[in-house]
Amino acid sequence: MNLRRDVPILLAAIAAIIGASLDGDGRWLHWIAKPLTTLLIAAIVLRRSAGLWPAPPETITPHAYARAILLGMLLSCIGDIALMLPFDAFVPGLIAFLLAHLCYIVAFRAGFRAGRGLALAAALLALFAGINLAGLWPLLPAELRIPVVVYVAVLALMATLALARAWSNPPNAAPGVRWAATGAVLFVISDCTLAWDRFGGGLPAASLCILATYYAAQYCIARSTD
Numbered sequence: 001m002n003l004r005r006d007v008p009i010l011l012a013a014i015a016a017i018i019g020a021s022l023d024g025d026g027r028w029l030h031w032i033a034k035p036l037t038t039l040l041i042a043a044i045v046l047r048r049s050a051g052l053w054p055a056p057p058e059t060i061t062p063h064a065y066a067r068a069i070l071l072g073m074l075l076s077c078i079g080d081i082a083l084m085l086p087f088d089a090f091v092p093g094l095i096a097f098l099l100a101h102l103c104y105i106v107a108f109r110a111g112f113r114a115g116r117g118l119a120l121a122a123a124l125l126a127l128f129a130g131i132n133l134a135g136l137w138p139l140l141p142a143e144l145r146i147p148v149v150v151y152v153a154v155l156a157l158m159a160t161l162a163l164a165r166a167w168s169n170p171p172n173a174a175p176g177v178r179w180a181a182t183g184a185v186l187f188v189i190s191d192c193t194l195a196w197d198r199f200g201g202g203l204p205a206a207s208l209c210i211l212a213t214y215y216a217a218q219y220c221i222a223r224s225t226d
Contacts, residue, residue, distance in 0.1 A: 012037040020207035042073035044222040072103030108161035117167030159184040176224040183220030190214040
């Protein structure tokens with residue numbers, strides 16, 4: 001653990017979570033801390049993407065893995081901002097995160113092997129996505145059904161590739177591969193909680209659950225570039 005790097009991320013994440021529970025003038029804390037936390041996490045990837053030290057052997061090409069992750073995190077920051085605007089910008093936020101997941105797919109597409117790991121990951125994510133979509137479908141506005149289905153499919157593909165990379169040869173899986181898989185699973189949990197909170201009538205401690213798993217997911221994905 002790098003205290004100089006990780007403590008500011010943790011403090012910013014706590015501020016974002018606390019700010020999400022405040023009303024009125026207190027919301028400024030959330031508006032500042034939410035994108036700031038994502039940018040601090042993205043800074044972990046910045047030096048790697050700039051090619052300032054050797055890339056891990058499982059990357060697509062030297063430093064391309066980290067550059068794809070960095071672009072995904074910058075798009076995620078745009079999504080963060082869209083989802084906290086005082087007017088409804090859910091669809092732009094959804095598009096920003098969808099593009100972020102496409103960047104992660106580009107990064108994760110190398111290094112996995114077709115076989116039981118891929119089949120198992122695909123089956124589990126398809127089942128999980130199908131169950132949640134079936135439950136959410138009657139609650140979704142008609143104009144959001146297709147965008148949500150597309151987003152869920154891209155999210156599930158991202159997580160499938162991340163898990164398949166880790167499960168293809170688990171005894172020899174590099175630490176970065178395990179970090180990516182953990183981050184992908186946390187991202188699925190965060191987005192699932194967000195969807196049920198938004199369309200299912202609200203969940204207790206929703207901001208805490210959504211943001212804690214979201215920042216943990218991004219942190220793990222960033223650490224996959226170490």
